Amino acid sequence: MTDYIGRFAPSPSGPLHFGSLVAALGSWLRARSQRGQWLLRVEDIDPPREVAGAAADILRTLEGFGLHWDGPVLYQSHRHDAYDHTLDWLRHNQLAYYCDCTRKRIRSLGGHYDGHCRQRQLDGLDCATRFRNLDPINQFDDRLLGSIDTDPAFAAEDFIIHRRDGLYAYQLAVVVDDAFQGITEVVRGNDLLDTTVRQLSLFRALGLSAPAYLHLPLAVQSDGNKLSKQNHAPAIDPGQPGTTLSRALAFLGLPVPAMLFGAPVDQQLQWATDAFALASLPRQRQIEIGPETTK
Helix, strand or coil: CCCCEEEECCCCCCCCEHHHHHHHHHHHHHHHHCCCEEEEEECCCCHHHCCCCHHHHHHHHHHHCCCCCCCCCEEHHHCHHHHHHHHHHHHHCCCEEEECCCHHHHHHCCCCCCCCCCCCCCCCCCCEEEECCCCCCCEEEECCCEEEECCHHHHHCCCEEECCCCCECHHHHHHHHHHHCCCCEEEEEHHHCCCHHHHHHHHHHHCCCCCEEEEECEEECCCCCECCCCCCCCECCCCCHHHHHHHHHHHCCCCCCHHHCCCCHHHHHHHHHHHCCHHHCCCCCEEECCHHHHC
């Protein structure tokens, strides 16, 4: 066992699809190839988007594909005290402030918030909370893709960490929980590539050690849309995990030998753990897949 700690953090807004399986598998293989831990976190902090029973379904699907995790599952819905404590600390240190700007106003500015509420001293009623981004980061080194430069205007924006509707924002929760769980490397899809700089800025402001990052290519359909729950990507068929796992491994640059295609998942995962190497991972931002891949 090494000091490596990875994680998979799905949101329970629907069942796992092929794209989310690829992210889970890539993260799992990276951790297991390092003889490290692989943790599971359910990002259930957005009740309006959650689907009843989805969290339990995701856990069953992961187990059906042999992707077993270490330790108990961490549910973000149980972490409100930690998020509140972090918000209080940021406000006390003048690193957060209330904002009542509407989406319409921000769209009129071209989509980037201009710091309008920084000095207004609002009382918090009907307001979001923004991070005062005094020392923004706009570049980082990705373990797979190398040096990543992000739009400086995006990186420097005072982004929302607590929503107007009272819900915690993803950027706050993910940083607090990655630090809490001691995550050493985040392996995830590169739809989250740009937002990494915001998380790094927040890690630094909080005085926390940030993990390393590795962003995998996205699985996209023939129309160019990524596989996602919002785009109604089909759920993984739990009835044939061996075949689907073989296709997911091939997507990650690990085509299984013919004799293992569709074999029991434990056999495939043992082979893939031994064969896994960063050099085998594709470096494209996205890879088009056919409909047969998701079946």
